[in-house]
Amino acid sequence: xxxxxxxxxxxxxxxxxxxxxxxxxxxxxxxxxxxxxxxxxxxxxxxxxxxxxxxxxxxxxxxxxxxxxxxxxxxxxxxxxxxxxxxxxxxxxxxxxxxxxxxxxxxxxxxxxxxxxxxxxxxxxxxxxxxxxxxxxxxxxxxxxxxxxxxxxxxxxxxxxxxxxxxxxxxxxxxxxxxxxxxxxxxxxxxxxxxxxxxxxxxxxxxxxxxxxxxxxxxxxxxxxxxxxxxxxxxxxxxxxxxxxxxxxxxxxxxxxxxxxxxxxxxxxxxxxxxxxxxxxxxxxxxxxxxxxxxxxxxxxxxxxxxxxxxxxxxxxxxxxxxxxxxxxxxxxxxxxxxxxxxxxxxxxxxxxxxxxxxxxxxxxxxxxxxxxxxxxxxxxxxxxxxxxxxxxxxxxxxxxxxxxxxxxxxxxxxxxxxxxxxxxxxxxxxxxxxxxxxxxxxxxxxxxxxxxxxxxxxxxxxxxxxxxxxxxxxxxxxxxxxxxxxxxxxxxxxxxxxxxxxxxxxxxxxxxxxxxxxxxxxxxxxxxxxxxxxxxxxxxxxxxxxxxxxxxxxxxxxxxxxxxxxxxxxxxxxxxxxxxxxxxxxxxxxxxxxxxxxxxxxxxxxxxxxxxxxxxxxxxxxxxxxxxxxxxxxxxxxxxxxxxxxxxxxxxxxxxxxxxxxxxxxxxxxxxxxxxxxxxxxxxxxxxxxxxxxxxxxxxxxxxxxxxxxxxxxxxxxxxxxxxxxxxxxxxxxxxxxxxxxxxxxxxxxxxxxxxxxxxxxxxxxxxxxxxxxxxxxxxxxx
Numbered sequence: 001x002x003x004x005x006x007x008x009x010x011x012x013x014x015x016x017x018x019x020x021x022x023x024x025x026x027x028x029x030x031x032x033x034x035x036x037x038x039x040x041x042x043x044x045x046x047x048x049x050x051x052x053x054x055x056x057x058x059x060x061x062x063x064x065x066x067x068x069x070x071x072x073x074x075x076x077x078x079x080x081x082x083x084x085x086x087x088x089x090x091x092x093x094x095x096x097x098x099x100x101x102x103x104x105x106x107x108x109x110x111x112x113x114x115x116x117x118x119x120x121x122x123x124x125x126x127x128x129x130x131x132x133x134x135x136x137x138x139x140x141x142x143x144x145x146x147x148x149x150x151x152x153x154x155x156x157x158x159x160x161x162x163x164x165x166x167x168x169x170x171x172x173x174x175x176x177x178x179x180x181x182x183x184x185x186x187x188x189x190x191x192x193x194x195x196x197x198x199x200x201x202x203x204x205x206x207x208x209x210x211x212x213x214x215x216x217x218x219x220x221x222x223x224x225x226x227x228x229x230x231x232x233x234x235x236x237x238x239x240x241x242x243x244x245x246x247x248x249x250x251x252x253x254x255x256x257x258x259x260x261x262x263x264x265x266x267x268x269x270x271x272x273x274x275x276x277x278x279x280x281x282x283x284x285x286x287x288x289x290x291x292x293x294x295x296x297x298x299x300x301x302x303x304x305x306x307x308x309x310x311x312x313x314x315x316x317x318x319x320x321x322x323x324x325x326x327x328x329x330x331x332x333x334x335x336x337x338x339x340x341x342x343x344x345x346x347x348x349x350x351x352x353x354x355x356x357x358x359x360x361x362x363x364x365x366x367x368x369x370x371x372x373x374x375x376x377x378x379x380x381x382x383x384x385x386x387x388x389x390x391x392x393x394x395x396x397x398x399x400x401x402x403x404x405x406x407x408x409x410x411x412x413x414x415x416x417x418x419x420x421x422x423x424x425x426x427x428x429x430x431x432x433x434x435x436x437x438x439x440x441x442x443x444x445x446x447x448x449x450x451x452x453x454x455x456x457x458x459x460x461x462x463x464x465x466x467x468x469x470x471x472x473x474x475x476x477x478x479x480x481x482x483x484x485x486x487x488x489x490x491x492x493x494x495x496x497x498x499x500x501x502x503x504x505x506x507x508x509x510x511x512x513x514x515x516x517x518x519x520x521x522x523x524x525x526x527x528x529x530x531x532x533x534x535x536x537x538x539x540x541x542x543x544x545x546x547x548x549x550x551x552x553x554x555x556x557x558x559x560x561x562x563x564x565x566x567x568x569x570x571x572x573x574x575x576x577x578x579x580x581x582x583x584x585x586x587x588x589x590x591x592x593x594x595x596x597x598x599x600x601x602x603x604x605x606x607x608x609x610x611x612x613x614x615x616x617x618x619x620x621x622x623x624x625x626x627x628x629x630x631x632x633x634x635x636x637x638x639x640x641x642x643x644x645x646x647x648x649x650x651x652x653x654x655x656x657x658x659x660x661x662x663x664x665x666x667x668x669x670x671x672x673x674x675x676x677x678x679x680x681x682x683x684x685x686x687x688x689x690x691x692x693x694x695x696x697x698x699x700x701x702x703x704x705x706x707x708x709x710x711x712x713x714x715x716x717x718x719x720x721x722x723x724x725x726x727x728x729x730x731x732x733x734x735x736x737x738x739x740x741x742x743x744x745x746x747x748x749x750x751x752x753x754x755x756x757x758x759x760x761x762x763x764x765x766x767x768x769x770x771x772x773x774x775x776x777x778x779x780x781x782x783x784x
Contacts, residue, residue, distance in 0.1 A: 005460035010131075010139040012038060038141035040231060044457035045429070046341040047137075047233045048332070049449065050325055051098065052318075053091065053149065053242040056352030056419065058267070058406030059318060063347065063424035064274030065404065066258065066266060067315045071326035072426060075345050077437045079428030080482070083279045084443045086505075087350050089413055089420035089498045091182055092124070092151045094349040094446055095237070099132040099152075099171075101450030101461075101473030103495070105571040106130070111498065112182055113155050114611070114726070115582035116590045121571030123590070124154045126166060131465040133450040134172030134233055140459050143223050143232045145175035147216045149239035151182045156591045159612035160197065160605075169194045173235070177215045181609065184208065184239060184727040185644070186246035187390040188737045190607055197607045199736060202747075207248065212238045213324040217331040224335050233453070236328060240321035243353065243364050243395040245310075247317040247388050254319070255312040262296025262304070263311075263403040264289070270406040278439050279424065280407060285545040287409045287419075292517070293358070293399045303359070306380045310360045310396035313388040314404075342456060343428040344449060351420040352404035354411040354518040356395030362387065363666040364395045365646040367519075368580075369720045370697055371665035390738075393646045393666065398519045407543045415498035416512035418544055432456070433482045440481050443489045443505070447475030455479045474570075495566035500525060500577035504563040508539035511549075511559035516577060525577040533560060583722050585611070597762040601640060603733035603755045610723055613642070613730045613760075617720055620691040620700070620763025623651045626684050628754040633680045637744060637751035640758050641731050643724030644738030651687050651758075652741060652749065653678065658704050658711060660687045661741040664718040671743070672702045672714030683707055689716070691765055697721030732758055 006012070015033075022028045059065040062072035062081065087094040092112040093104035100107045105121035107130045116124035126132070134144040146168045153166045158180050168176035177193050184190050189208045191198045200206055216236055223232050259266065267286065274280045289295070299307065325345075332338040357367045359375070362383060366372045387394045401411045405419035414420035425444075430436065454461055455477035463470055476490045489507075496503045496512070503512025513531040517523075535549040535556040549556050567573060582588045593612040614621075625639045633656050641650040643663065650661045658674040678685065686705040692698040697719055704712040728737050735741065735749030746752055 005458055006041065007136065007140045008460040008462055010136065010462045010465045012139065038139075039229065040137075040140045040142060041458045044142070044231045044459070045432075046231045046337055047453050048328070048341055049098070049235050049344045049346070051095070051235070051237040051346045052321060052348050053237070053239050054350065054353040054412060055241055055318060055348030055423070056401065056404035056406070056411070057348075057408060057422050057424055058270045058274070059352060059404040060347045060424055062426065063279050064270050064277050065406075066270060067318045069319065069322040069347075071322045071329055072345055072347060074326070075329070075343060075428040076426045078430055079343070079426055079433060079436060081279060081439045082425040082427065082444060083439055083441050085346070085423055085425035086421045086445045086494070087348065087423050088446065089350045089415035089496065089501070091242070091349055093498065095150070095152050096126060098446045098449050099134065099235070100126065100130045101133060101447050101475045102130050102471060103447060103474050103570045105497070106471065106474065108571075109152070110572070110576070111582070113151065113153060114182065115588065116154060117576060117582065118589045119574060119576065121573070122576055126152070127471070128466070128468050129471050131462070131470060132171055133453060134235070136172070136454070136459070136462060136465070137233045137457070138172045138174060139465075141230060143227060143230050144173050145216075145219050145232065146173040146178065146235040146237070147212045148178040148237040149182070149242070150176075150178060150180045153180050155609070155611035156593045158609050159593050160608075162195070164195050167195055175219055178212065178237075179239065179727065181727050183242050183244070185244060185390070185393070185738055186240075190727040190729070190737060207246070209238055209240055209321055209324045212236070213327045216328045220328075220331050220335060224337065231457075236325070238321060238325070241314060241317045243356065244393040245314050245317045245388060245395065246390070247313060247320045249388070251316040251320045252313050252388055255315045258315065259308045259311040260304070262299070262308070263399045264296045266403045267406045270403070274407060281542040284407060284542040286407045287543050287545045289402065290410065293402060302377050306377065306384065307360065307397050307400070309384055309387060310394070311400045313394065314396050314400065316388070339430040341429070342453070345426040345428070346423060346446070347425065348423040350412040350423070351414070352401035352411055353395070354398040354401040354413065356397060356401070357519055358398055360397040361395045363393050363646055365393065365665045365720070365723070365725070366667070367395070368722050369647065369665055371667050371718070374665075374667040391645060409544060410514065411518060413498060413516070413518035414501045414514055415496040416501040416503040416514045420501070421496060427478070427482070429482070435483070435485070438485060440485060442478070442481045442487065442491075444478055444491050445475065445494050447473070448478050448491060449475070451475045451477045452479055493562070493566070495563055495570065495572070497567060497572050497575065499579070500528065500531075500575055502563065502567070502575070504559050504566060506559060506562055508537065509555065509559060510536045510538055510544060511556055511563065516579075525579070528575070535559070580722060585615075599760045601732040601758045601760065603751070606731040606734065606736050607729040608731070609729045610725070614762055616642070616689075616760065616762065617722070618691065618696045618698075619765045620689060622686060622688045622761050622763070623758060624684065624686040624761070625651070625758035626682070626756040628682050628756070629656070629678050629680050630753060631680050633677055635678060635753050636746045638731065638733065638735040638741070638749040639685070639751060639755060640760065641735040641740050641749060642729070643740045644728035645740075646725045646728070646738070647720050648724040648728065648740035650735060650741040650749070652744070653751070653753070654743060654745065658685050658706060660702050660704060660714070661743070662716045662719070663740050664720065668718055670714060670716045671741070672704060672712055674704050674706060674711040676706075676711060678706055691719075691763070693765060
């Protein structure tokens with residue numbers, strides 16, 4: 001029982017010495033007890049949890065997919081394949097559920113952190129009554145480390161001044177190296193070491209994936225050299241294969257021509273391999289392609305090579321990620337600890353991503369900000385060899401995402417169906433699991449990871465941590481199934497909900513309704529009363545292909561009622577199906593780090609994410625700076641810049657002149673330069689952007705000033721209605737990561753003069769156009 005295991009109350013109190021004490025230590029006859037650091041039970045294993053990103057059930061070769069993943073196959077052949085393991089259908093919710101052992105709404109993560117609202121299930125602030133697994137393990141004597149993607153920090157807490165309560169470094173991880181947000185450029189990532197932003201090396205061949213593997217390997221070696229008697233818990237979540245799909249060209253070349261047959265044929269091929277491999281039932285049915293996705297045969301011939309290449313790049317990225325994950329596995333083997341380490345390899349935190357749109361995206365920001373009109377067939381052909389490289393921010397077509405979720409319906413974001421939530425998972429622990437290469441069909445969910453680790457480590461699930469009574473974990477340990485292939489399921493009921501897509505699993509039955517379509521960013525979600533529920537008996541219908549709602553209405557009603565009960569228990573209500581509106585913090589109701597209408601910046605203030613600076617989108621603003629120009633009048637580099645190649649702006653100097661550049665989705669660029677040099681010495685320079693108004697994403701007029709005198713003007717026709725980038729930020733004195741302006745003469749856009757200060761000021765616009773940004777966005781996208 002839990003009460004008999006160590007760690008039911010944390011922290012474990014230090015024991016005071018109760019024996020006699022003498023004045024002179026030399027005359028003491030007592031033997032003081034040795035100084036002993038906290039250790040878990042001797043049988044507690046090392047634990048490595050690997051979590052890939054945006055990989056559907058039908059992508060990896062380990063589960064019948066077309067992408068070679070030899071590391072996954074190697075672990076599966078010596079371990080167990082779990083065929084009915086489930087996630088939440090989205091990044092932040094899955095990660096919060098995995099590390100906490102609780103359902104995602106119960107820990108405030110009903111959606112990604114960028115769309116948080118004040119509702120208890122959606123505020124993105126994990127309560128201190130749900131202390132996560134790494135903190136429990138740390139307080140019990142484990143060494144803990146995380147490498148890769150976090151995406152659990154409330155966006156208003158992501159700045160350099162914190163607060164850091166929800167950062168990995170303050171959530172139980174003694175070592176964190178990776179990125180805080182939901183995605184990052186693999187060539188120039190927004191890296192954090194602990195709580196400090198660090199810039200990646202300037203090596204032109206740098207890529208995040210091998211860097212993360214290197215850091216994990218270094219950690220393993222150090223930990224086993226210095227504290228070999230302590231087990232470790234390592235969470236390796238590299239962020240691959242979330243967009244952008246970035247991978248070296250030689251890896252892309254391996255898949256040349258591999259997908260010319262198209263997505264429909266690919267689904268058929270994958271389905272056949274899955275049956276042969278035994279990861280789906282032999283009598284399974286391949287589900288139909290959703291309405292709105294074109295058949296491959298109906299795709300215009302001139303578009304097919306473009307779409308096929310998108311998939312080639314994605315496949316290369318997944319194999320590349322698996323390869324470097326394999327290097328981490330190799331390091332365990334080199335240390336002689338692989339067989340004694342419990343390894344979870346979870347192939348995706350949700351289904352494959354349908355966020356690239358029907359035609360895919362060269363610059364992913366076009367999917368939400370408009371601009372797809374510029375990515376014509378001619379544009380794609382001109383830039384095709386750049387896809388996957390540092391100047392693109394690419395994503396594949398929705399139809400490839402659907403194919404990567406074979407044999408199931410739907411994709412990422414669609415929590416109602418297994419295409420969004422079922423992810424192939426491998427467990428490898430040869431010293432404790434008798435079988436190898438076997439399949440396990442027990443039904444499980446990502447909330448089962450934390451209870452499993454505590455179970456095998458023989459540690460209690462604590463009822464009190466740091467004086468706070470804990471919410472009991474909602475998951476169940478999977479250990480019962482390790483050596484019992486026919487054991488009855490223990491996780492028998494589970495709700496799902498995301499953006500109104502919702503469902504319930506109970507004893508083999510599922511009831512669900514798909515409310516929103518992830519790639520449809522134009523239409524408003526339907527009224528909840530219009531949702532149509534489906535019913536499946538997955539004990540006989542593995543793939544949810546035979547809808548029984550019409551023939552068994554009583555069973556459907558029973559499960560619908562069960563969903564309402566579970567949803568009420570876990571803070572799902574009020575269900576929030578808003579899309580663009582929730583990107584606006586004012587309308588969503590979440591805090592912002594910077595308040596007011598003015599932000600003062602100083603050199604060295606870099607990587608300030610969009611949620612910890614003033615929001616200059618859809619309004620007028622100005623940037624003023626006090627600078628000193630070198631005596632020879634030469635001047636280069638960014639004064640203030642925001643965003644990167646995916647979109648943004650820069651207030652800069654070039655050839656001694658003042659400049660302003662606006663980058664719309666990396667596709668339309670406008671540069672305004674002053675009509676004269678700034679001149680040597682001290683000056684106050686300024687840019688004013690006068691927004692047109694009348695909706696979001698409109699244009700505006702640019703005016704430059706030197707010492708209060710007009711010095712140039714220009715016109716920007718398109719602006720970003722929603723966001724510039726999820727990982728680039730605002731910088732003073734340089735332009736970190738991807739440059740917003742490609743014309744900097746100095747490396748990294750570093751300013752070659754002196755900046756005393758810079759100030760961003762918001763204008764006094766009529767903000768009525770922000771009342772319903774989703775309505776304006778729909779109009780803008782329809783127009784485009």
